Amino acid sequence: MNSPVQIPFKSFIQLKPEDSTSLYLQIVFEFIKAIQIGLLPEGTKLPGTRVLCKLLSVNRNTLIKAFHDLELQGWIEILPNKGTFILSEKKQKNKTETAVSQNLSNHNAGFTFKQSAILENPSELSTLPFQFNDGLPDLRLVQTDVLARLYVSKLKSQKTPKTWEEIQTQSHLNFKKQFSNFLNVTRGIRISTSNLLTTSSHEISLYLVTKLLITPGDKVVVASPGYYISNMTLSDSGAQIISIPVDKDGIITENLKQICEEHEIRILYLTSNYHYPTNTALSAKRRMEILELANQYGFVILEDDYDFDFHYDNNPILPLASLDSNERVVYIGSFGRSLPSGFGYGFIAATSAFISELEKHQNILEPGKDVIKEQVLADWIQEGEVHRLSKKNKKIYKERRDYFVSLLNENLKDKIKFQVPLRGLAIWVEWLDPFNLINLQKKCAVNGLFLPKTILYQTKNITATRLGFGHLNPTEMENAVIILKKSLEAVV
Structure with a gap:
């Protein structure tokens, strides 16, 4: 292994002092990213804080604060008189399970609360032309004029129902019926309303699924490079991220099989049709291999089809969910990305038992349904306007x-x-x-x-x-x- 001083930290720890995100959090995020994509393998000894401060041009107190957060989250281990090390998987699991309860201090409030260094919003705004x-x-x-007319017409046509709950239930069931038919036709999956959950956004769908499937310490395989939002959500759930590379045919299944032989994998998170960010499509051969591996080793395939709406060939690649005969795939996606904000939807397609359990959590997170919006979109689907x-x-x-x-x-x-x-x-x-x-x-x-x-x-x-x-x-x-x-x- 290279000497810790020889590791080219400056090439992958990119800090921006002018950024609104505090410098110590930038250090935390950059180290986590470097660990997840394999630039800092487990067991790597890091330089002393004074040496690393010079390499990164940061204040020592800032670096110590960042290392404290990384240790609480289970990414590093600080051993007195020995040094700082990237944590081994066994110890990382134990650390992960206790990190949530330990990371409760906040010096800017009169009470303690849990803080996350993982969920810092990476989005930026600019006024540049x-x-x-x-x-x-x-x-x-x-077509905002068409949507506006439909929305207003639905508002005007509403008669006083026997109960609001009744019209809400009927409208939602009709929307799910139209939406499930739409997915069956466009994506080749075979579902009924009992296999479908609609949410207010793609991000909510991912959050709900990870809440049910992941317990702290579960191992989740993701592609590298990957989607930063999903990696944040998975990491915040307590998952141990294992990354595998992507080539021209998608994720490399030989690597996946080797990982399955060495670890008990809970989930494979996959953007199969249009890998984010490289745009690579998973080949037909590897699709079948992944389904076989999931059946053999018992992991769940979390298939994220975030951009199906925008394909330019006459025969779009269908999702893995359309080939899944063993019910190993949980399929999430988005609908209406070309519609105005508030009209789009996220969705989850899976076994009816899983959907039923998801609904319990959604009823807390999203207790109400936008009846008018659902009626408008149901009409759009039924009348072919969406197509x-x-x-x-x-x-x-x-x-x-x-x-x-x-x-x-x-x-x-x-x-x-x-x-x-x-x-x-x-x-x-x-x-x-x-x-x-x-x-x-x-x-x-x-x-x-x-x-x-x-x-x-x-x-x-x-x-x-x-x-x-x-x-x-x-x-x-x-x-x-x-x-x-x-x-x-x-x-x-």
């Missing part, structure tokens, strides 16, 4: 994808490599020259282009950026790419 994101739709394309809107939007987004690809090839051809995605609203761009992405981010900001840190990926093996194009019209794309090219020339 041009911005990239990780693949969001353009809300300017939404017409989807077809129209896919045409627009495909044109934008193709134009964005032409701009990247024209301006950055010798600087990047990428694959044209068959679905989604972002392109995974790998940079051919080694440079610091934070320097590129700063230079772009000076020139009027915002690159949020959530789309920047830099480790010892990867220098890449996830560039969302869906929210940009052709003129905005041109300006953004020109600024990106100009900024890159100043950095490399």
